[in-house]
Amino acid sequence: MIITNIQEELQSQQLQDKTIFDPFQVTLTFSALTRQKLHWLTALWRDLDVYVTVMDRQYRVLFNIYQFQAFYQQYQQHFPDAKELTTLKTIWQAHQLWWRGQNFALNLTTKPVIYDILNTSPDSFYDGGALNTVDDVLRRVAVDLENGATILEIGGQTTRPGFKPITPEVEIERVIPEIKAIKAHFPEALIAVDTYKTPVMQAALDAGADIINDVNGFRDDPEKLTLLKTYQPAVLTMHENRGKAYTEDLTSNVQRFFKTNLQLLLDAGLPYEAIALDQGVGYSANADNIQDFAFMRTLDQLNIFQRPTMVAVSNKGFYGKLLGLSKEERLLPTIVSETAMIQQGGRLIRVHDVKATADMIKLLDAINNSFLIDKENDEITRA
Structure with missing residues (x-):
């Protein structure tokens, strides 16, 4: 035979x-x-x-x-x-691509998930001051979960270009009540916290956060690595080079950064499948310039690491600079950019508008998975 x-x-x-x-x-x-x-x-x-x-x-x-x-x-x-x-x-x-935390396992092989931005900082670039109270947050969470959000990210400190740092105590006051309230009202929700401060990370993990997102890539304080080893959360680690223009090609620098950064996190005791990557769109050498678009064009160069990659281009300032759009007019270019990056392998779609993103993902899923194998059954069905 x-x-x-x-x-x-x-x-x-x-x-x-x-x-x-x-x-x-x-x-x-x-x-x-x-x-x-x-x-x-x-x-x-x-x-x-x-x-x-x-x-x-x-x-x-x-x-x-x-x-x-x-x-x-x-x-x-x-x-x-x-x-x-x-x-x-x-x-x-x-070839299966998993992101795993203590309380979740997401298979991201062929379909991205929506990573919902919930800013409690009054000076966030897009929606600062929109979520002033815990009740505001809970109402928004109910709608966004219904519309398709998988991960809810609480952020109490903006890191927009030129941001002014706040103390860990103030940031804790802004995010911990919201984490506890979401856990109480929506116990199945996955909660991420966007912070670069070690005390805030610990408070968030004690409050039940599932994911820590650090724009500094967990490199600036050894105590962060101790926390990761103790709590074993899922993490999102970011590359950034504000004020540090590259003299070599972009891709080699970014790949070299993540190879070193991944090794740092693995040495701290994190499982490989607990780690996700963020190129750092918006954290380029110069704010809202060509490097951000170059990041978006080369997202697939991170696929070699077999880790989920973040798509964080929602309503960014470079749309205003390129297209003359106010922050309220940037949904269309946001969706176009996200689509381009999903097609390169982006799987964690960090957004302000959950419903529009969910519709885009559904359409893209139909396009990517439609093959005319059964030629007699060519009907579109609404899920």
Whole structure:
């Protein structure tokens, strides 16, 4: 009996003895194909619009993650007893992208989640002063969860360009009551806290926060690493270079930063799957300039780390600078930018407008996963 041989080609690197590779790209080589199976595969590859090259009766096929998911599902249905399904299953599992915390596990392989911004700082650049009381926050949370938010991020200290720091005590007063109230009223909600201050991190973790988002990448205070080791939260670690223009190319610098930063967090005892990455759009060498757009264009260069990446471009100032739009007029360019970054692998979509983002994600999901395999069933259904 001829058994189809399927092998994956990987362009990979190592990080702390872990093989890392782009989870959103799959390259397979098929050989020892029977005429019947080759006929079926060729038709399916055409339906999936994959790129195929042939050499010495070997078929090298390049899939994106959506194409590979559809391919794997079709293979399971048509050849349920095939021995090579074990290989395909192993490959599919290796490409799963998880973000895990103490109380959650999010599979972000093919679909992003909405990371909702809830600013309690009166000077936040977009919605400062909109959420003045705990009741304001709870009303907003109820609506945003209904509209599709997965993670709620409380922030009590703005880090907009030129921001003025507040004391940890003031920041704690702004965020801890909100965390406790959300946990009491919406116990299943996932709560992130946006802070770079160690005392605020500890207070937030004691209050039940699931995720810590640090614009300083946990590098500026060794006590932060002690907290991470003790509490084991999920984290979002950010690259920033305000006031520090790069003389070398952007991508090499950012990749080098995260390789070092990931090692720092791993050495502190955090599991690899607890870590997510943020390029730092809006934290460039100069505020609202070309580097921010270059970040957005090169998000896929972080896929090699196999960690979820943040898309944080909601209503940013560079839309005003480029397009002359007020902060209330920036939803459309925000959605366009988010779409471009999701297509590169962005999976944590940090937003002010949950409903519009949820609609965009639903539409994009339909586009990415629509293959005309069942040609007699071409109806759109509303979920």
